[in-house]
Every structure is written in structure tokens, then in C-alpha cells.
Amino acid sequence: MSDALAVDAVGLTKTYGTLTAVDRLSLQVGQGEVYGVLGPNGAGKTTFLRMLFGLIRPDSGTLSILGRSWSRDGIRTLDGVAGFIESPKFYPGLTGRKNLQLLAGLDGGVSGSRIDEVLETVDLTARRYDKVGGYSFGMRQRLGVAAALLRDPRLLVLDEPANGLDPAGIRDMRALIKRLATSGLTVLLSSHDMAEVEDVCDDVTIMRTGSVVYHGSITALRERAPEQAHHLHTTDDDRTAQLATARGLEVNPADAGLAVRGPQAEIDALVAEVVGGGIALRALARRETPLEALFFMLTEPDTDQPAAELATTGARP
Template sequence: MVMTDGRAVLRGRGTRDERVLDTVLRVEGLTKRYGRRVAVQGLALKLRRGEVLGLLGPNGAGKTTAIAMILGLVRPDAGTIEILGVDATRERERALRRVGAIIESPSFYPYLSGIDNLRVLALARGGVPERRFAEVLELVGLTGRERERVSSYSLGMRQRLAIAGALLHQPELLILDEPTNGLDPQGMAEIRQLILRLAAEGQTILLCSHLLYEVQQVCDRVVILSQGQVVAEGDVEELLAQRTRTALRVDDPPRAIELLSEVEWIERIEQEGDLLLLTMPSERQFELSALLHAHGIAVGELRVQSRTLEEFFLDVTGPSTTPGGRGVA
């Protein structure tokens, strides 16, 4: 949670001016080793203004290390980090003035009220206008509860108060590391709606979460890490479209499998009872139907089966990375 210096950035004619305006965070070749273990290897990512980017990966993938390097908490062994055109490895304080962040569980003075905790945070960073407290409290849905002691707050309310604190100085980049960790379903829904509201108002957000269902609903793009390296990245809808499956029901599954195994544009064939699930380009369904008909195989059902982000994640990182089958840490 660091304040912004309020400096305006204007579009100029040069390439660098355009980059500063449109790109809030740029990371290139970011690498960190701990002895022989490589925590992050050559990480590259770009976060554009007004975008919500999800940083995902299984335990030990390097997410936390990457976030720590971006925030200047860990020194990288190689690579560059630019925040709104400022080299964060060389001018850390200047770059981080424009960043708000929540890392791990937020800490507050339990016997102070919510608004007094915000005042403490503001004073530690140079102060803000009095009206700003009311603005952020309204934004996170704590208006009317701000004078109650934080010790009486639910975990979800404390998390929303932490986000209010991160927003006090109107950061141009908001970094949220596991913002729904430990929350009940209602608390998760509240944080999800808050992130969607911030995104609708143009806030640029880097979100690190293990709840893939949440990420799919709030993020524009995702970067997936595995063993310190990027294994997939892109627009959420486009990534899922690449991994759609075609559900096929035929009268002779064994013969269909034998035939379709020789088709080069079918990547994978899975069988669930009498249903075949084909990983293939969805636009080739007509060719698929014609091929089966030509070989005397009757088709009872043929449809595109959309995939979830969780299924995509398991495809690119391996099935052992999601304990309980629901998310990643």
C-alpha cells in the first residue's frame, strides 16, 4: 500500500510516451534463484491500463516470488520491472508510489475503529484529504460500519478494509495476493463483486489467486506459471476457446476411436461411457461428421463442450497440482 505522487502522464509522439500511458506494468526476463533451485525463470508479462490480470500456478510455481520482486521485497537475479515507465529495480521508491498492494493476511489495530485504522495507514504514507476516507469506505461497502472496532469485523470485512487502505492514495496499479483466502462463500462473493466494481471503474489489477472459478469471472487475461516458467498466457475467453472439446456419441465407439486416432487435427480422445470427448478445432465438426458417415458410423450426438479455466489449468500444469480438485495454491 503505497501512495501515488499524482503526476499526470500525457501521450506524446514518441514510443516511450505511448508505452508509459498504455502499459502499467512491464516485466521482462525476471529470474530468481535460491541456491540451485530456480524459483522464477525468465518471467515476462505486461499489464495494460484498466485490465485485470490473473497470475496463477500450483504450489511452488513462483507466484509469490514474482509478486515480491515486483514490490521490491525480493531482489531479482536478472530481468527488468517497469511500473508506468519507471524502472522499479533502479528507482524503487518512485515506482512504488503508484502501487497499492495486499500481501497475505492484512493486519490492523483490533481496538481501533475501521476509519481510525485507515487514518493510521494514511499518516504513515504522508496523509490524504479527509474526504478520501469516506470515498474508499463507500467503495468497499463499509459505510456505516467505519466507527466500529475492527475486532468486531468479520474476516470478509477486514479484507475489504485492507483493500480500502490499499486504495487510499489512488494507486494506478493494485496488486491483490489471495484476497479471498480463508473467506466463507459470502465473503468470497463480496470480494469478487468489489474487484468487478473496481475493474468497471478502470482500476488496473494484478490478481494472484488459487480459486480458478473466481479468476475466470473477474480476469481479462491470465498468466499461468509452472516450475517458475510461463506455460500459458492470454485472454481468458480465447484460451478456453482453444481448449474446447467436442462431445461425440456414436453407435460404435471402439471403431470410431480407431478411425479418429489417425486424424491429425484431433489432439486427444477421451472416453466417458459411450461418450467420446475430442480435443480438436470446433470449426471442423462438419468434417468430423462427414468422416464418420463415410465409414458407416452413426452419430447420435455432436456438440461443443466448453471448458472451464480449472480444466485448462490442469491441462497445462498437470492433474496433481489441484488438491481437492477445486483450485491451486
Template sequence: MLAVETQGLAKRFGEVVAVDAVDLQVKEGTVHGLLGPNGAGKTTLLAMLFGLVRPDAGSITLLGRTQSHLGARNLGGVAGFVDGPRFYPYLSARRNLELLAALDGGSAHTRIDEAFEIAGLAERHTDKVRGYSLGMRQRLGIAASLLRDPKLLVLDEPTNGLDPAGVRDIRALIKNLTDSGRTVLLSSHNMTEVEQLCGEVTVMRAGRIVFHGTMDEMRAQAPAPSYLLHTSDNDQAVALAASRPQVLVDRGPDRALLVHARPADMDAYAIALGKSDIAIRGYAVRQTSLENLFFQLTEDQDAIPADQVEADLAEAVA
């Protein structure tokens, strides 16, 4: 079963094609990553899923229901946020959720305490939101989404701007939500985050899908990682690599060497350096293999300027 399916989804803002014939499939009960640089069309796509932006072409099916002109009124079982959650800062977190529950109706108000507990905010629910950190506001956004007891959570950059502790908390929360059977579709421009959370990933560039598949399939396509290497004799180190076709060495910044090699080949090269009396004085992973693939997929001179798309999207949502 698919929690999300789009076919030929497209959106244009004036002369700018923000989303271009996107076919997206998200399986139920998974964490699916929507990956791409700023301006790739991720937020516009999510806004169309929520009915906040009307597509110019294509269809959207959420939890087996094809979305219509009803937009947000046809979103039973779906919750989340686009472009960050927002609340009344002068009200308490509880009062904000009470207002949202009243708007949603039904039994939403009975889930307020549970939502605070799941989001890890039970001890701070009476605090005014203006005193919340960015990470707490992100968790409050997820708590607000849980009022609808959703089967599908759509989260736009849920860890954007957070410190490492905040990122860790949000990742743990998302994992707990999927362990309970929910589907999570999250957008990100962070390859490491997607790798740690997601089983499948869709990569966008300039409004188009350039990769769709499992993380294992992505790893299989990824090029070798790159390393920054400082040695006692760079000239000899370069000469030694010349006899190893699986190890590519270029001159890097600050008199370092930039080495491209698979981990096993890099290990063998490092051992060979030592045996040749060439000391390794510094060693660091510059880019993982998945990060290298991400940049290969998404670096495009024709990409949509991020600020242009964001301005057009804000106007459309308003």
C-alpha cells in the same frame, strides 16, 4: 499502454528457483489474472513488483516507470497487498487507515471516508479490526490501498478462505474498481474466479509462465469437460459410447462413469442413453474445460514445494 511489464524477471532462494525468466504484460484498465497452484511463484513475483524482494535478474516497469533500487519509494500510483492485508487488531479500522494515511502523506487522509464507502465498510469503520470477519479484513485491505488513489491495484489471493458471500462481495468490489478505470492484477489458484473476473490471464508453474493470453484464447485451447454419470446399466452405457469417438467414458468412483465430452456431444449421448432405455440416475460436472486445462498446465512433478517457497519468501521480506 501497459500497466505492468517485466522482462526476464528471476528470483532464486538458495537452490530453489522461485521465479524463472518471467516476461509479464498487463494492459491498463483491465483485470488480469495471475493463476497457478501454491508454490508456482505468484507471491514472489508480486513481492518483487512492490520492491519487497529484490530480483536476481530482469526488469520491472510499472505505469511506464522502470523500477530501480528505490523499491517501495518508487511506487506512485500503485497499491495493494501481498500475502494478505494486515492491521493492528486492537485499533479501529478508521484508526488503522489514519495511520497508513499519515505514513503515505499528501492528500491520503482526505480519501479515508471515500475508501470506506467504496469498500462497503462505512457503517463499521469505528469497529476494532479484531472483530472483523476475514472477508471484512480483505475489504479493509482494498480500502487501505485506495488511500493512494492508485491506477494499479495488485491483490494477492483476495478471496482466499472466504465463504461464498464474501467471495461475491470481493468480486463485485473488484469489478467496480476496474469500471472506474483502474488496472487490477490479482493472483489466484481458483480457475472459476479468474474466469468470472479477468479478461486476460497468465498461468504459472514452478516459477515459469506456461500460458499468457485472453480468456477466449484459453477457452479455445481447453480440452473437453468431464462429467460423473450414474446410470441404470453402466455396461450398456460404456458399449453405447464406443460408437461415439467424441465421447470418452471411463470407470469412475462409486460405480459412476467418468465421461469426457464437449457439452453438445454430452447432450447427444444423454439422449441416446434414454432412447436405449438406459436411465440416468445421477449427473454432475466434475471439471469444466478450463479446469481441465489448468490441471494440464500446472501439474508438474518438478514444481517447487509451496511451504519451502513461502518460508524463503517470508525470510526475504522480513
């Protein structure tokens, strides 16, 4: 294995008329990492992946993949790279195995045992002779991963792999990505779901309207996240708000109750004080996780706190 970065993007910019889809994006993905590119719809994630696959060219900036670049190496830039953008498509009237056989033929062909191997990797062995038209959306997503793995890639690129899946499908996709990561494969995935990225990624780039608002590790991001928020509703929310404020908790009105943010120990003590004081508790539930709250602060345009104050921007040194 070479020492080259799996992905080395510096100052990538892509515009469409007056729209800047990607604005001076720089990020570096080391080999063996699971790296997330996170942001809401329209943040520029898919545009970046299209540049990576050579489907579009940047207006400025440089991009190398496993030590190769489109300007110097042409189609060989994708040697060792596989994946999909948006949802993978298959022939619904053919079986999963036959679809993979046809796709492998476009790449020069592989052995039948290799096809069976990748189907086993994505837990589709039992359905390999079923027509894809009968597959669930999650199964088709996993078949897309199997198709990418046929190339035995060093870099696997997945665009919103859990998008549109039900909870069981999300669980299965996350488990699959974790298994692939243990093999030493580099995985670059885009997502708009902080929980997905937090669960599987080592490092993350967060984007908003084409620009980077955070580069760094998930661990460092957690250190910048606000305290956990809870939704709290009682028979006397005004008195509860007074008690919460006296404990130094952040309190804001919320639908049918209060949004209370602060250390978990203080939240627990507040609940005990409220109940002990004869106020009945009607509802208590966690709101978004601290990382989800930070994600919204970083990516929502009407946030009261500037992104620079919430997270450090900059490419890996």
C-alpha cells in the same frame, strides 16, 4: 496518463539456493487491464509480486512499473502503486475507520471524507466504527483493498484476494474488483482459482514451478480448453460406456461411475438414449469447467499432454 505499460517484466529470475522460484518470467500489463497471474501454490506468483513491490530483487531480468524501475528510480517506483501481499493486517482493537486513519498518516494523511469514500467503495460504511477484531475474514480483505485505495493508485496489486473466503465473500470480492475495473484502474491479481480469474480478468499468465506455461487472453484460453466433462452413474455403467464411446465421447472410469467428456449436445443425447433404453440414471453432474480442466493440464506435473501442445507461451508483442 502516460503510454507506459502498468507492468513490464522481462526475463525475471529469482533463485534460492538450488530452488528456482521464478524462471525467466516475462509479462506485460497494459493500463486499464484486469490481469491475472494464475498458478498452484509454489508456482512463483508471490515471489513475482515481492519483486514488484521491491521486497526482493531479481537475480536477473528487468522490471518496470508505470515507466519506472527500482534500479533507476528507487522508492519512486511505487508512486501510483498500492495493494497487499498475502492477507492484510490491522489492529484488531481499533475500528476499521481508525485503522485507515493511522495507515493514511504513514502516507502523509488524507481527508476524513476520503476515508469515508473508500469505505463506501468496499461496502464497509455500516461497519466503519466497529472494531476490526469483530470483522469476518472477507471484511478484513475488503478493508485491505480500502487501505490500498487511500493512495488513489493507478495500479492495484492483490495477492489471492479471495483466498480463504466463504462463497458470499468470494462473490463480494469479485464484484468489488469488477467495480474498480470500470473506473479505469489497472488491477493485477494473483490466484490459484481459475474460476476467479475467468470471471474478472482480461488476460492471464499461468505459471507452474516458476515458469510460464501460458500467456494470453481468457478468450484465447477458452478456445484451447477441452470439452465439458460430466460425472455419470447409471445402473449399467458398462453399457453406458459402450453407448458413449459409440457417440465419440471420451469415457474414463471415475469414483462410482464414469467421467464422460464431449460436446454438450452429445452428452444430452447419451442421457436420453440411456434412459430410453431402460437404464436408470443414478447421478449426473458437471465436473470441473473446461477452463479448470485446461488449468490442471497445464499445471500438474504428471499431465500426459505437454504444455506446449495445450497453450502458446510468450510475452505480449
